[in-house]
Amino acid sequence: MKLHEYQAHKLLRDFGVPSPEGEVVFDVSSAVEAYNRLGSPVVLKAQVLCGGRGKAGGVRLAKTAEEVERAAAALFSLQIKGFMVEALLIQKAVDFDEEIFFSLSMDRSSKCPCVIVSPHGGVDIETLALEKPESIYRIPIDPIEGITPQKSLEIAEILAYSDGIQGLRDLINKLYSAFVGLDALLIEINPLVRTPRGDFLALDAKIILDENGLYRHPQLDFLTKDRCDDPLLARAKELGISFLPLQGEIGCIVNGAGLAMATMDAILARGASPANFLDVGGSSNMTKIEVGFELILRNANVKAIIINIFGGITRCDEIARGVIIAKKKLNTSVPIFARMKGTNSESALKILSSADIVTSETMDELIETATSFLMA
Amino acid sequence: MSILIEADTRILIQGITGRDGAFHTERMLDYGSRIVAGVSPGKGGTSVHGVPVFDKVAEAVAMTGAEASVVFVPANRAVEALYEAADSRGIRMVVCITEKIPTIDISRIYHYYRSNLVGLLGPNCPGIISVGKASLGIMPGAIFKKGSIGVVSRSGTLTYEIVDCLSKAGFGQSTCVGLGGDAIVGTSFVEVLGKFEDDEETSAVVLIGEIGGDDEQRAAEFIMSMSKPVVAFVAGVSAPREQRMGHAGAIVFGGGESAEAKIKAFESASIPVAKSPSEVPRLVARVLNNHGGK
Numbered sequence: 001m002k003l004h005e006y007q008a009h010k011l012l013r014d015f016g017v018p019s020p021e022g023e024v025v026f027d028v029s030s031a032v033e034a035y036n037r038l039g040s041p042v043v044l045k046a047q048v049l050c051g052g053r054g055k056a057g058g059v060r061l062a063k064t065a066e067e068v069e070r071a072a073a074a075l076f077s078l079q080i081k082g083f084m085v086e087a088l089l090i091q092k093a094v095d096f097d098e099e100i101f102f103s104l105s106m107d108r109s110s111k112c113p114c115v116i117v118s119p120h121g122g123v124d125i126e127t128l129a130l131e132k133p134e135s136i137y138r139i140p141i142d143p144i145e146g147i148t149p150q151k152s153l154e155i156a157e158i159l160a161y162s163d164g165i166q167g168l169r170d171l172i173n174k175l176y177s178a179f180v181g182l183d184a185l186l187i188e189i190n191p192l193v194r195t196p197r198g199d200f201l202a203l204d205a206k207i208i209l210d211e212n213g214l215y216r217h218p219q220l221d222f223l224t225k226d227r228c229d230d231p232l233l234a235r236a237k238e239l240g241i242s243f244l245p246l247q248g249e250i251g252c253i254v255n256g257a258g259l260a261m262a263t264m265d266a267i268l269a270r271g272a273s274p275a276n277f278l279d280v281g282g283s284s285n286m287t288k289i290e291v292g293f294e295l296i297l298r299n300a301n302v303k304a305i306i307i308n309i310f311g312g313i314t315r316c317d318e319i320a321r322g323v324i325i326a327k328k329k330l331n332t333s334v335p336i337f338a339r340m341k342g343t344n345s346e347s348a349l350k351i352l353s354s355a356d357i358v359t360s361e362t363m364d365e366l367i368e369t370a371t372s373f374l375m376a
Numbered sequence: 377m378s379i380l381i382e383a384d385t386r387i388l389i390q391g392i393t394g395r396d397g398a399f400h401t402e403r404m405l406d407y408g409s410r411i412v413a414g415v416s417p418g419k420g421g422t423s424v425h426g427v428p429v430f431d432k433v434a435e436a437v438a439m440t441g442a443e444a445s446v447v448f449v450p451a452n453r454a455v456e457a458l459y460e461a462a463d464s465r466g467i468r469m470v471v472c473i474t475e476k477i478p479t480i481d482i483s484r485i486y487h488y489y490r491s492n493l494v495g496l497l498g499p500n501c502p503g504i505i506s507v508g509k510a511s512l513g514i515m516p517g518a519i520f521k522k523g524s525i526g527v528v529s530r531s532g533t534l535t536y537e538i539v540d541c542l543s544k545a546g547f548g549q550s551t552c553v554g555l556g557g558d559a560i561v562g563t564s565f566v567e568v569l570g571k572f573e574d575d576e577e578t579s580a581v582v583l584i585g586e587i588g589g590d591d592e593q594r595a596a597e598f599i600m601s602m603s604k605p606v607v608a609f610v611a612g613v614s615a616p617r618e619q620r621m622g623h624a625g626a627i628v629f630g631g632g633e634s635a636e637a638k639i640k641a642f643e644s645a646s647i648p649v650a651k652s653p654s655e656v657p658r659l660v661a662r663v664l665n666n667h668g669g670k
Contacts, residue, residue, distance in 0.1 A: 106479050106480070106483065106559065106560070108559050108560060108588075108589040108590070108591075108625070109589075109590060111482075111483050111486045111487065111560045112483060112487075113480070113483065142487065143480060143483040143484045143487060144484050144487055144488065180480055183478050183479070183480060185479060185559075210478055210479045210480070211476075211624075212451065212476045212477060212478045212479060212624065213478035213479070213480070215451075215452060216452075216478070242620075242621075242622040244616075244619055244620075244621070246614075246616065254533075255533055256531065256532050256533025256534060256622075257531065257557060257586075257621055257622025257623040257626055258529070258530065258531025258532065258533060258534030258535070258557070258584070258586055258611050258622075258623070258626075259531070259532075259533040259534040259537055259611075260621070260622060261534075261586060261587070261611035261612045261614070261615060261621055261622075261626070262534050262537070262609075262611045262652075262653060264614040264615075265611060265612065265613040265614045265635075265652075266652055267614070268613060268614040269613075269651060269652070273614075274614060277615075277619075277621055277622065279622040310533045310536050310537050310540075311516075312502075312514065312515065312516035312532075312533065312536055313399075313514060313516075341537075341540070342516065342519075342536070343516070362654065363537065363652075363653060363654065364652065364654050
């Protein structure tokens, strides 16, 4: 789960990671009020859950109340990579001498948390990897022993001059505590700056939390409540459905993530395109199918629905009954194409045929029938 | 000889009294798996489908000689169960079915298992089936047919789909291994490929990959050193970037993690890649044919 920068700063401060004084605002007049409290100059930063904010003009410096008002109005009307700007972080601008790139992430290859640092921060890591690859260092951390004094020294020596080593080591330890303590998959500070007084400050902060760890952090509940204002999606999540809307016209209901992807790929290979990813998960029941249909049919572009089930644990007849109920309840005329294989598939096919749902024997036949219907 | 498990492997089920644990214990028994014990704290002395239940893994190991464990314990207690299995001084392989275990915990468990020389399959995996011999996990036994194709996959139902296509085309399987859909899992493609290479019951391998990570690229490199032919399938060509596709590990951050990059890695290593599940048996027939001609 990606967090907004202001949320990331707030969580990191609890672990002793300092950042410039700042306030989050949701409208222009609050931006000016925040400026009045913080004092000139300030930096206004659009809060969006994607990268490339700086390049898209999402960060502005302002020195007067008028400038703040103008900048805030401009930022609130900005769209960055399709994301609307709903909040701004107003930070007191700070002077700094050095910019460091620091990140801690879970490395899939070494199966370890991994620190990635560069003394040339302030630009994105992809650019850095192209322009100064020799300045990027990767230091894997043994997850059982954590950051040892030798490790923190090793990292600090890459980054700082002799007088800053101890301060940087402390900060690295705090960032690692936050990484483990929050169940993060990523903490990226870019830039981590050193002020003329020699202090280190996290000027920006990016955090991705591990959703599997959320259950042990009830204090973070507010983060999920903040964003799940869609009751149907919340209900789907509760039922264990993975759903992702896409641009195409064929709705998909599949059991299992791998088979769901393969089904979408097959649709694409036949020149059509999937309207969504939807994995109903294991032990699927009728309610899940109903919620799945509701999610798919919210999209008016959907011209057909494909149901592809390979029942191991999943009972096909139960899914079939769910399809009939959902079809009736939602009173939809969108044609449904189904293929059910495995446990109780024979009775499932009977149930479906009696409701005029086109059934197929194989996955190939299913995709072909649905896509040729669409193209006819 | 099979890979990883044998017909007589003595199996323990952790979380045997839970709904999923009890259900799949019965199915594994039906398949002929030698389940000797179950563990469920506080339920010691009872039995599930005739399998004796113990409070602790060490106790079950001492009493029954259990050597492999299948973990069905829910995520919030699975970590403890995994350490308990590794510390039991008898269990040499653990299959973790449980999904949604926090990543930092699995990262620690991975290294703990490695240093204690205990094998780990999963988490979030369907298990392993040695066809006609034993099943550890949740794979539906009925779709498998005895034969010489080794199957290794990061997914569940997609594996069943492809296995079903193989069985129908007359290509039975030796062993089918589900690695699990998380970003960090206990066993990699390369490790399983190495075992298939040494397994006299296996003549060719089907590898089922997906978006996320670079395990497929490492596999492609390894396959070049193998004597047995491999056919690959990669799911997620249609997946958008930076969006999790159901599996915790199925997400593309960098370009190397996309399905295209993985397919390219296989193709540049001259490994045939199927465009659909149904194309897998045709490619298997081709590689076996070419191979026989060598």
